[in-house]
Amino acid sequence: MKVEELRQVMRWLEEARIGVFEIESDDCRVRIVQGNPTSVTIDDGEDRSDGVIVAAEAPGTFLVQHPQHTGPIVPIGGLVRAGDVVALIQIGSIYAPVIASTDGTLAKILTVPQALVGFGTPLFEIAYQ
Amino acid sequence: MTRRFDKVLIANRGEIALRILRACRLLDLETVVVHSEADRAAGYVGLADQAVCIGPPPAARSYLNPAALLLAAEATGAQAIHPGYGFLSEDAAFAERVEACGLTFIGPSAASIRTMGDKIAAKRAMQAAGVPCVPGSEGALPDDAAAVGRIAATVGYPVMIKAAGGGGGRGMRVVRFASELADALAITRAEARRAFANPDLYLEKFLERPRHVEIQVLCDAHGTELWLGDRDCSLQRRNQKVVEEAPAPGIDRDLIARIGERCAEACRQLGYRGVGTFEFLYEDGAFFFIEMNTRLQVEHTVTEMTGGLDIVQKQIEVALGEKLALTQADVTLSGHAIECRINAEDPVSFAPSAGRITRWDLPGGPGVRVDSHITCGDVVSPHYDSLIAKLVVHGADRRDALERARAALSEMKVEGISTNIPxxxxxxxxxxxxxxxxxxxxxxxxxxQGRAR
Known part of the structure; x- marks a missing residue:
């Protein structure tokens, strides 16, 4: 879909007051959510980003180091492999692992350690090597 | 004195989450609102002391996910869970899990929920307490269709075949003639097994022209069982209530008081705790019990308006273990209240209407109350129930309430989505x-008739 076509679709949605619009074909998925600002997500299978975001899967307290260890589980800039534990989510006496979804380097921490996080809260960015 | 809990997790969304949050604030209780990704930006979420996202938009993975709710309670240190209505509010297994985690479930015991969830057990309990029931089979129906035929003949056609695990209009079938009975039994039994995992059926006399009248109860754990008033919820579409009012018009008040007292007596015998509603069909001057809802109801507001009590606040106080500082004599009714459920739906086709609200003008003035979580600019999500506001009016009498409702509706303007205001x-x-x-x-x-014209 061309950018101009996308703009036209957005105008139609605005006029028809349709809040959420999603269209999917074999090779492309476009999702438009009206709002301030309107968000447009395009997924055509190609990954143009420099890395991936690791998000929390359960509510709890975000920890970058194990309470009995000194220093972080993985330092910023450290190498990780897919499946590595990179942080913990503490839920009462449970420490649930946060798992790296890809190989790369731990580029950025996106949430303040010790903060309460919920499902989908972005925690880390892992940059591809 | 330390309280049983001082932090409440609200396991619901929308207007009722806000309603519960307000009651918690009046009681100086901290609040945790859990929400799905779709409700992240909702205004009431920001009002809570803490807010936690528990899952993606589909309810099965968020508001209906017991594990996510319990993890959120653990992570936030909430010691009590208020289930609201719908979702997990009448799930006995969830109530049990909450209590097993050492938390307080703000509602009746799991045993009470389970008894009332089984319509045959509920009816038996009501008969024991002297609550009038629809004439019908004693307990579950036998497998033998001929034996059922004899029961139906005794009760008299038309009859209704109902699933013990059903409710809210699901799992039931009307049979007008003996020749239709065998087929109806087979179909309903198959449905019951599939939908409710309970193949038990029972049979009742089918009432042709009933009204829906219900009694609100409130009970503490110290032997006080009160009935707070009656509501008429006869205006329904597909078993969904559209308009409710209190009190029920044109019914002898002495008769309602006698029914209310039977409901309080049933609560006493069941050891019921919290708020609840006894639903009845009313026809030809007689009441017939149909089911009990073991939770707060959408239309509790009309009873609040006529009785002057904050029912949600009382419900939480009872869960805190407090003794009700009320007797039945303190429960008085004043005037008349009407609730209009404002839904995001097409007023003609009733198709749900999702989208962004671009205008949200609410009515006001004496005796007008709007319970809603919506603010202008909000997006109504297609994932959940379409209820976006409850317009509740109170007047000196029914005529006054009708006029206030009419005036209030003329003020209410919603744009961007369709609503059932027309x-x-x-x-x-x-x-x-x-x-x-x-x-x-x-x-x-x-x-x-409107469609036919």
Whole structure:
């Protein structure tokens, strides 16, 4: 879909007051959510980003180091492999692992350690090597 | 004195999450609102002391996910869970899990929920307490269709075949003639097994022109069982209530008081705790129990308006273990209240209407209350129930309440999505509704006539 076509679709949605619009074909998925600002997500299978975001899967307290260890589980800039534990989510006496979804380097921490996080809260960015 | 809990997790969304949050604030309780990704930006979420996202938009993975709710309680240190209505509010297994985690479930015991969830057990308990029930089978129906035929003949056609695990209009079938009985039994039994995992059926006399009248109860753990008033919820479409009012018009108040006392007695015998509603069909001057809802109801507001009590606050106080500082003599009714459920739906086709609200003008003035979580600019999500506001009016008498409802609806302006406000305006012009006492079929019959014209 061309950018101009996308703009036209957005105008139609605005006029028809349709809040959420999603269209999917074999090779492309476009999702438009009206709002301030309107968000447009395009997924055509190609990954143009420099890395991936690791998000929390359960509510709890975000920890970058194990309470009995000194220093972080993985330092910023450290190498990780897919499946590595990179942080913990503490839920009462449970420490649930946060798992790296890809190989790369731990580029950025996106949430303040010790903060309460919920499902989908972005925690880390892992940059591809 | 330390309280049983001082932090409440609200396991619901929308207007009722906000309603519960307000009651918690009045009691100086901290609040945790859990929400799905779709409700992240909702205004009431920001009002809570803590807010936690528990899952993606589909309810099965968020508001209906017991593990996510319990993890959120653990992570936030909430010691009590208020389930609201719908979702997990009448799930006995969830209530049990909450208590097993050492938390307080703000509602009745799991045993009470389980008893009332099984319609046969519920009816037996009501008969024991002297609550009038619809004439029908004693307990579950036998497998033998001929034996069922004899029961049906004794009760008298038409009869209704119902699933013990059903409710809210699901799992039931009307049989008008003996020749239709065997097929109806087979189909309903198969449905019951599939939908409720409970193949038990029972049979009741089918009432042709009943009204839906219900009694609100409130009980503490110290032996106080009160009935707070009656509501008429006969205006329904597909078993969904559209307009509710209190008190029920044109019914002898002494008769209602006797029924209310039977409900309080049933609570005493069951050891019931918290708020609840006994639903009845009312026909030809007689009440017939149909089911009990073991939770707060959407339409609790009309009883609040006529009785002057904050029912949600009382519900939480009872869960805190407090003794009700009320007796039945303190429960008095004043005036008349009407609630219009404002839904995000097409007023003619009733198709849900999702999208962004671009105008949200609410009515005001004496005796007008709007319970809503919506603010202008909000997006109504297609994932959940379409209820976006409850317009509740209170007047000196029914006529006054009707006028206030009419005036309030004329002020209410919503744009960006469709709502059923035009339907409510029509209902308030309807002669039969204005006269009071329409049956549960009235709205659908009226809509069918409208389509035929």
């Amino acid at each position: 339907l409510h305006r029509d209902i308030l012009q309807d002669d039969a509704f204005r006269a009071g006492g329409v049956t549960i079929h009235h709205l659908e019959e009226r809509l069918a």
